[in-house]
Amino acid sequence: MKHRSSVPVSKGLRFTSRMVRGLQRTFPRLYAKVAKHEGRKWGDSSIPWTPVKKPVTESRVALITTGGIILKTQEPFNLNDPKGDSSYREIPGDASGEDLVVSHLFYDHTEVEVDTEIMFPLQALHTLQAKGEIGEVARRHFSFNGGISDPTLLIERHAPDVAQQLVADQVDLALLTPA
Protein backbone atom coordinates (compact mmCIF):
# COMPACT_ATOMS: atom_id res chain seq x y z
CA MET A 1 0.00 0.00 0.00
CA LYS A 2 1.26 3.45 -0.94
CA HIS A 3 1.00 6.07 1.80
CA ARG A 4 0.83 9.09 -0.49
CA SER A 5 -1.52 12.06 -0.72
CA SER A 6 -2.18 13.17 -4.30
CA VAL A 7 -2.48 16.89 -4.82
CA PRO A 8 -2.09 18.51 -8.25
CA VAL A 9 0.95 20.80 -8.38
CA SER A 10 2.06 23.29 -10.99
CA LYS A 11 4.60 22.34 -13.66
CA GLY A 12 7.07 24.85 -12.23
CA LEU A 13 6.89 23.34 -8.75
CA ARG A 14 7.14 19.81 -10.11
CA PHE A 15 10.34 20.85 -11.90
CA THR A 16 11.76 22.51 -8.76
CA SER A 17 10.85 19.45 -6.70
CA ARG A 18 12.68 17.15 -9.14
CA MET A 19 15.72 19.45 -9.03
CA VAL A 20 15.83 19.44 -5.22
CA ARG A 21 15.43 15.66 -4.97
CA GLY A 22 18.08 15.19 -7.68
CA LEU A 23 20.47 17.43 -5.74
CA GLN A 24 19.85 15.46 -2.53
CA ARG A 25 20.48 12.15 -4.28
CA THR A 26 23.32 13.03 -6.66
CA PHE A 27 25.19 15.80 -4.88
CA PRO A 28 24.52 15.33 -1.16
CA ARG A 29 27.49 17.46 -0.08
CA LEU A 30 26.34 20.36 -2.23
CA TYR A 31 22.83 19.95 -0.84
CA ALA A 32 24.26 20.04 2.70
CA LYS A 33 26.07 23.29 1.85
CA VAL A 34 22.88 24.84 0.49
CA ALA A 35 21.05 23.76 3.65
CA LYS A 36 23.81 25.25 5.80
CA HIS A 37 23.50 28.54 3.90
CA GLU A 38 19.75 28.55 4.48
CA GLY A 39 20.34 27.76 8.14
CA ARG A 40 22.68 30.73 8.45
CA LYS A 41 20.04 32.97 6.88
CA TRP A 42 17.28 31.97 9.29
CA GLY A 43 19.26 30.90 12.35
CA ASP A 44 19.38 32.81 15.60
CA SER A 45 22.51 33.28 17.65
CA SER A 46 20.54 32.68 20.86
CA ILE A 47 19.90 28.98 21.36
CA PRO A 48 16.69 28.23 23.28
CA TRP A 49 17.14 25.92 26.23
CA THR A 50 14.88 24.02 28.59
CA PRO A 51 16.54 21.72 31.14
CA VAL A 52 15.44 18.10 31.26
CA LYS A 53 13.28 17.81 34.38
CA LYS A 54 12.45 14.11 34.57
CA PRO A 55 14.09 10.80 33.77
CA VAL A 56 13.17 9.59 30.28
CA THR A 57 11.45 6.58 31.85
CA GLU A 58 8.98 8.97 33.50
CA SER A 59 8.63 11.40 30.60
CA ARG A 60 5.69 12.01 28.29
CA VAL A 61 7.09 12.06 24.75
CA ALA A 62 5.72 13.65 21.57
CA LEU A 63 6.85 13.48 17.95
CA ILE A 64 7.14 16.44 15.61
CA THR A 65 8.05 15.94 11.98
CA THR A 66 8.72 18.13 8.97
CA GLY A 67 8.17 15.13 6.70
CA GLY A 68 4.63 16.11 5.68
CA ILE A 69 2.93 13.17 7.39
CA ILE A 70 -0.86 13.64 7.63
CA LEU A 71 -3.95 11.60 8.38
CA LYS A 72 -5.71 10.37 5.25
CA THR A 73 -8.74 12.31 6.44
CA GLN A 74 -6.89 15.62 6.82
CA GLU A 75 -6.54 18.35 4.24
CA PRO A 76 -3.22 17.90 2.45
CA PHE A 77 -0.60 20.64 2.73
CA ASN A 78 -0.83 23.34 0.07
CA LEU A 79 2.05 22.19 -2.09
CA ASN A 80 1.43 25.09 -4.49
CA ASP A 81 2.14 27.79 -1.90
CA PRO A 82 5.21 29.60 -3.30
CA LYS A 83 6.43 30.41 0.24
CA GLY A 84 5.81 26.86 1.47
CA ASP A 85 2.80 25.87 3.56
CA SER A 86 3.89 26.42 7.16
CA SER A 87 0.65 25.15 8.73
CA TYR A 88 0.65 21.92 10.73
CA ARG A 89 -1.48 18.86 11.24
CA GLU A 90 -2.27 17.22 14.57
CA ILE A 91 -1.74 13.45 14.62
CA PRO A 92 -3.48 11.59 17.47
CA GLY A 93 -1.33 9.31 19.58
CA ASP A 94 -3.44 6.28 18.67
CA ALA A 95 -3.09 6.74 14.88
CA SER A 96 -1.91 3.64 13.05
CA GLY A 97 0.38 3.46 10.03
CA GLU A 98 -2.66 2.72 7.89
CA ASP A 99 -4.14 6.08 8.89
CA LEU A 100 -1.17 8.07 7.60
CA VAL A 101 0.00 9.38 4.23
CA VAL A 102 2.73 11.75 3.11
CA SER A 103 2.06 15.20 1.64
CA HIS A 104 5.40 16.75 0.69
CA LEU A 105 7.28 17.75 -2.47
CA PHE A 106 10.90 18.26 -1.56
CA TYR A 107 12.35 14.88 -0.69
CA ASP A 108 12.22 11.40 -2.13
CA HIS A 109 9.44 9.79 -0.11
CA THR A 110 9.42 6.49 -1.98
CA GLU A 111 10.32 4.62 1.22
CA VAL A 112 8.03 6.67 3.48
CA GLU A 113 5.16 5.67 1.20
CA VAL A 114 5.97 2.06 2.07
CA ASP A 115 6.40 2.63 5.82
CA THR A 116 5.63 5.99 7.45
CA GLU A 117 7.46 4.83 10.61
CA ILE A 118 10.79 5.75 9.01
CA MET A 119 9.73 9.40 9.20
CA PHE A 120 7.17 9.33 12.00
CA PRO A 121 8.01 6.46 14.40
CA LEU A 122 4.79 6.46 16.42
CA GLN A 123 4.46 2.67 16.73
CA ALA A 124 8.11 2.44 17.80
CA LEU A 125 7.37 5.04 20.48
CA HIS A 126 4.44 2.91 21.71
CA THR A 127 6.80 -0.06 21.89
CA LEU A 128 9.16 1.97 24.09
CA GLN A 129 6.24 2.82 26.37
CA ALA A 130 5.25 -0.86 26.59
CA LYS A 131 8.84 -1.74 27.54
CA GLY A 132 8.92 0.99 30.20
CA GLU A 133 11.67 2.91 28.41
CA ILE A 134 9.58 6.08 28.29
CA GLY A 135 6.84 7.17 30.64
CA GLU A 136 4.07 7.74 28.14
CA VAL A 137 3.29 8.51 24.50
CA ALA A 138 1.71 11.97 24.24
CA ARG A 139 -1.96 12.12 23.28
CA ARG A 140 -1.19 14.13 20.12
CA HIS A 141 1.77 14.80 17.85
CA PHE A 142 2.44 17.38 15.15
CA SER A 143 3.46 17.37 11.52
CA PHE A 144 4.72 20.15 9.30
CA ASN A 145 5.46 20.26 5.62
CA GLY A 146 9.12 21.02 4.88
CA GLY A 147 10.33 23.00 1.92
CA ILE A 148 9.29 26.31 3.46
CA SER A 149 11.21 29.03 1.66
CA ASP A 150 9.83 31.83 3.82
CA PRO A 151 9.44 30.66 7.43
CA THR A 152 8.12 33.99 8.80
CA LEU A 153 4.62 32.62 9.46
CA LEU A 154 6.11 29.42 10.88
CA ILE A 155 8.27 31.37 13.34
CA GLU A 156 5.63 33.93 14.31
CA ARG A 157 2.51 31.78 14.46
CA HIS A 158 2.56 28.06 13.77
CA ALA A 159 5.62 26.91 15.73
CA PRO A 160 4.55 28.90 18.86
CA ASP A 161 1.04 27.37 18.51
CA VAL A 162 2.48 23.87 18.58
CA ALA A 163 4.78 24.73 21.49
CA GLN A 164 1.76 25.98 23.49
CA GLN A 165 -0.14 22.77 22.78
CA LEU A 166 2.80 20.65 23.88
CA VAL A 167 2.98 22.64 27.12
CA ALA A 168 -0.79 22.28 27.61
CA ASP A 169 -0.44 18.51 27.14
CA GLN A 170 2.37 18.45 29.74
CA VAL A 171 4.78 16.92 27.26
CA ASP A 172 8.26 16.51 28.75
CA LEU A 173 10.22 15.64 25.61
CA ALA A 174 9.54 16.30 21.92
CA LEU A 175 11.56 14.60 19.21
CA LEU A 176 11.69 16.27 15.79
CA THR A 177 12.29 14.10 12.74
CA PRO A 178 13.31 15.99 9.60
CA ALA A 179 12.76 15.71 5.88
Add this chain to the structure above:
Amino acid sequence: MLTLLPEATRQLGVPRAVYSSQKIGSPVGRPHQREEHIDTLKTCLKVVDKLEKGMIYHTSSQTYG
Protein backbone atom coordinates in the same frame (compact mmCIF):
# COMPACT_ATOMS: atom_id res chain seq x y z
CA MET B 1 16.08 16.81 16.99
CA LEU B 2 17.24 13.94 14.84
CA THR B 3 19.33 15.54 12.10
CA LEU B 4 20.74 14.38 8.78
CA LEU B 5 22.34 17.78 8.08
CA PRO B 6 24.41 18.65 11.17
CA GLU B 7 25.97 21.85 9.85
CA ALA B 8 22.60 23.31 8.89
CA THR B 9 21.26 22.25 12.28
CA ARG B 10 24.14 24.03 14.02
CA GLN B 11 23.52 27.20 12.00
CA LEU B 12 19.87 27.16 13.01
CA GLY B 13 20.70 27.01 16.73
CA VAL B 14 18.90 23.78 17.54
CA PRO B 15 19.29 23.18 21.30
CA ARG B 16 19.83 19.39 21.21
CA ALA B 17 20.48 17.22 18.16
CA VAL B 18 21.50 13.70 17.26
CA TYR B 19 23.21 13.20 13.90
CA SER B 20 22.43 10.00 12.08
CA SER B 21 23.92 9.20 8.68
CA GLN B 22 20.63 7.86 7.32
CA LYS B 23 19.58 9.22 3.95
CA ILE B 24 17.21 12.14 3.51
CA GLY B 25 13.67 10.80 3.53
CA SER B 26 14.29 8.00 6.01
CA PRO B 27 15.80 9.56 9.15
CA VAL B 28 14.73 6.77 11.49
CA GLY B 29 15.88 3.81 9.41
CA ARG B 30 14.82 1.46 6.63
CA PRO B 31 11.19 0.50 5.94
CA HIS B 32 9.76 -2.25 8.16
CA GLN B 33 12.97 -2.54 10.23
CA ARG B 34 11.16 -1.95 13.51
CA GLU B 35 14.12 -2.81 15.76
CA GLU B 36 16.23 -0.28 13.85
CA HIS B 37 13.57 2.38 14.40
CA ILE B 38 13.41 1.58 18.09
CA ASP B 39 17.21 1.73 18.37
CA THR B 40 17.23 5.17 16.72
CA LEU B 41 14.66 6.44 19.22
CA LYS B 42 16.55 4.90 22.13
CA THR B 43 19.76 6.61 21.02
CA CYS B 44 18.02 9.99 20.93
CA LEU B 45 16.46 9.44 24.34
CA LYS B 46 19.68 8.07 25.86
CA VAL B 47 21.62 11.28 25.22
CA VAL B 48 18.88 13.82 25.86
CA ASP B 49 20.14 14.66 29.36
CA LYS B 50 23.81 14.58 28.31
CA LEU B 51 23.60 17.11 25.49
CA GLU B 52 24.61 20.64 26.36
CA LYS B 53 23.22 23.71 24.63
CA GLY B 54 23.77 23.56 20.85
CA MET B 55 25.58 20.23 21.02
CA ILE B 56 25.19 17.45 18.44
CA TYR B 57 25.69 13.76 19.23
CA HIS B 58 27.21 11.83 16.32
CA THR B 59 25.87 8.29 16.32
CA SER B 60 28.57 6.77 14.09
CA SER B 61 31.48 7.92 16.27
CA GLN B 62 29.47 8.13 19.50
CA THR B 63 30.93 11.56 20.16
CA TYR B 64 29.51 14.93 21.15
CA GLY B 65 30.49 18.01 19.20
